[in-house]
Amino acid sequence: MAKESSLQKSDIDYLVQIVGIEKLSRGESVRYSHSHDESFHKPCLPDIVIWPQNTDEVSRIVAYAFERRISVTPWGAGSSLEGNPIPVQGGIVLDLQEMNRILAVRPEDFQADVEAGVVYKDLNRILEAEGLFFPPDPGAAATVGGMIGNNASGIRSVKYGATRDYVMRLTAVLSDGQVIRTGSRSRKCSSGYDICRLLTGSEGTLGIVTEATLKLVGLPFTFMAVRATFPTVGDATRTVFEIMRSGLTPGAMEFLDADIVGVLNRDRGLHLEEYPTLLMEFSGYSERGLEDEMQFVTDICRGNGCLLLDRGIGPVERKRLWEIRHLTHESIRRAHPGLLSLSMDVAVPLSRYSDMVALCKEIVTGLTAYVFGHAGDGNIHVVVMDNPDDEIRWAGVEAAHSRIVQQALDFEGTCTGEHGIGIGKKGFMVREHGESLETMKKIKALLDPRGILNPGKMFP
Ligand SMILES: Cc1cc2nc3c(=O)[nH]c(=O)nc-3n(C[C@H](O)[C@H](O)[C@H](O)COP(=O)(O)OP(=O)(O)OC[C@H]3O[C@@H](n4cnc5c(N)ncnc54)[C@H](O)[C@@H]3O)c2cc1C
Structure with a gap:
């Protein structure tokens, strides 16, 4: 793997020749802002941050790093949740935002x-x-x-x-x-x-x-957003399965547990009923076609004990609904100042979704945890808020994480539906991929023989 490298003056001089003095920085605050993503993983400072302007500059920087065996970690917006862009071996962070x-x-x-x-x-x-x-x-x-x-x-x-x-x-x-x-x-x-x-x-x-x-x-011509609440988590997750199996194609199908609805109410000044909730969206060519679909959805929801079905939400409400959903992470974090979040992300076959959500709830009993997810994809997020410096408590959080991932793998699912491996999921790669992990390692060795590209990620 690439050696940890603190850059020499000759390196900086060479890089300045490629991008110009304004497009690189060794300043403490810039390096710090490129040392962590949105996860709890420990920050690691890069030696330098560079903002290339085109492919040719990227190519020249990487060719030089290859010669000198300097690590290069690409950076987008740094919004990952598994430590994916953290430059764990220092070196160059290539920030592509420009x-x-x-x-x-x-x-x-x-x-x-x-x-x-x-x-x-x-x-x-x-x-x-x-x-x-x-x-x-x-x-x-x-x-x-x-x-x-x-x-x-x-x-x-x-x-x-x-x-x-x-x-x-x-x-x-x-x-x-x-x-x-x-x-x-x-x-x-x-x-x-x-x-x-x-x-x-x-x-x-x-x-x-x-x-x-x-x-x-x-873009579809018309949309209909729906919020449905249920007496129990099982009623809600069973509805997900039945809607997906019915042949309907929702444009979104999100599950929120009652605790999250409570957090959103307090953080956003809302008055939503605090029950397990499904947020759904359907789209199509005409209001009439959507009305027919909605009748079908209503029947399925009612068949599963639905308490409230708020449907026919117009474009303004629809936008607000999805904004609220997108702000879930932020609202949870704001509800627990001083604590950090471990944001779990597993996915299972749809038939196992209901069981998986129930098991997640059971596993995180006693922790400050919220369960939600992209239900229609069998994707579950469990956000646990705690203090990583409290070793005993954090060990409990990590143990819950491990049990949830192992359970998802037992259900023939995956350790990550969408957040990637980064640092946080490396430990599960052997269990999930078995022998095919060796093939991945060979591909890595072929394309990155000196191990300079985002080292310390993906492989245990
Ligand atoms: C509140 C919140 C909610 C989120 N919700 C979701 C969600 O619903 N679904 C989801 O998928 N993710 C979600 N994420 C995670 C994250 O936003 C996504 O993974 C996103 O795609 C990361 O994009 P980024 O530009 O921030 O990339 P970064 O975090 O900067 O980088 C991501 C990875 O890609 C690499 N990379 C960056 N640019 C390049 C490049 N040009 N070439 C090659 N590799 C590159 C990096 O080295 C790193 O490994 C969420 C994050 C937050 C904070």
């Missing part, structure tokens, strides 16, 4: 070419005028590069899939500085190994993405 140009939008092909630093919400604001959008929606102010790094997904994935499903073509810089362009603009392609899919979800450990051609989707 490579944020939308290079082309081709509405007729449902495609956009973007640089890696584009924030997906900015992209969607521009695409709206064309009646298009880029569906993966992780909520935070994530960049396209970071979404590709983590194969992010979110509330819309139940209908539209994850980032990986939208990456058609990539420009990436490999560990020796070589630039590759991979993929195709064709909607179908069975030509050769799919390097786009390999790089997506590789967390910057195999290459640095500088540009992407993204697949886009037409």
